[in-house]
Amino acid sequence: MALIVGCAKPTFRTFYKPIIFDDQRKQLSIEYLQVRHGIKQDNAVIKPVMVVLHWTAIPSLEKTFDAFNNPTLPEARKAISTAGTLNVSSQYLIDRDGTIFRLMPDSIFARHVIGLNYCAIGVENVGSESAPLTKKQLLANENLVRYLKTKYPIEYVIGHYEYRQFIGTGLWKESDPNYLTEKTDPGKSFMKRIRNRLKDLNLKGAPEKK
Numbered sequence: 686m687a688l689i690v691g692c693a694k695p696t697f698r699t700f701y702k703p704i705i706f707d708d709q710r711k712q713l714s715i716e717y718l719q720v721r722h723g724i725k726q727d728n729a730v731i732k733p734v735m736v737v738l739h740w741t742a743i744p745s746l747e748k749t750f751d752a753f754n755n756p757t758l759p760e761a762r763k764a765i766s767t768a769g770t771l772n773v774s775s776q777y778l779i780d781r782d783g784t785i786f787r788l789m790p791d792s793i794f795a796r797h798v799i800g801l802n803y804c805a806i807g808v809e810n811v812g813s814e815s816a817p818l819t820k821k822q823l824l825a826n827e828n829l830v831r832y833l834k835t836k837y838p839i840e841y842v843i844g845h846y847e848y849r850q851f852i853g854t855g856l857w858k859e860s861d862p863n864y865l866t867e868k869t870d871p872g873k874s875f876m877k878r879i880r881n882r883l884k885d886l887n888l889k890g891a892p893e894k895k
């Protein structure tokens with residue numbers, strides 16, 4: 686089923702390919718919001734002010750969907766499971782050919798970036814260090830960010846590798862100061878290119894490193 690997402694310009698397609706969002710995932714999301722981000726609420730709704738761009742480091746759309754689909758983390762991800770058993774996911778997933786899939790409503794909590802999930806919409810792109818993101822993905826990310834900016838008061842667009850620069854700012858909410866991971870996605874050159882294309886939106890990047 687194709688959902689035509691229209692904003693002033695351009696119009697583009699998003700396909701809805703929902704991952705499981707059952708009561709267990711909802712409860713684990715509410716728990717994560719409280720325990721990790723210190724936000725107590727009885728639903729898993731977020732108020733987005735940021736879009737975080739990623740690459741999957743998983744070689745295909747199908748395998749990425751399978752990795753995100755279960756509500757709980759698989760055994761293999763022990764390193765981050767101490768911070769909660771909620772599985773990782775993102776609201777959007779973009780294939781190599783630029784097709785945009787919405788995996789869950791963009792106002793619902795997804796675990797994709799430490800310290801900032803509560804205010805950030807995640808956009809995953811099928812790609813990796815050895816398979817840099819494509820021109821079609823660049824265009825799709827641009828369209829998607831422009832659309833999200835019409836829907837929410839988005840102030841920031843960042844690459845996942847920049848997330849630690851928010852430590853010490855008012856936006857950073859993570860209860861364990863030692864819970865940090867090293868990230869390189871979605872690559873510096875991709876962020877440079879997307880920022881060039883989005884210049885007119887005057888979005889902020891991550892604060893400068895001190």
Ligand SMILES: [Zn+2]
Pocket residue numbers: 738739740797845868870
């Ligand atoms: Zn990432």
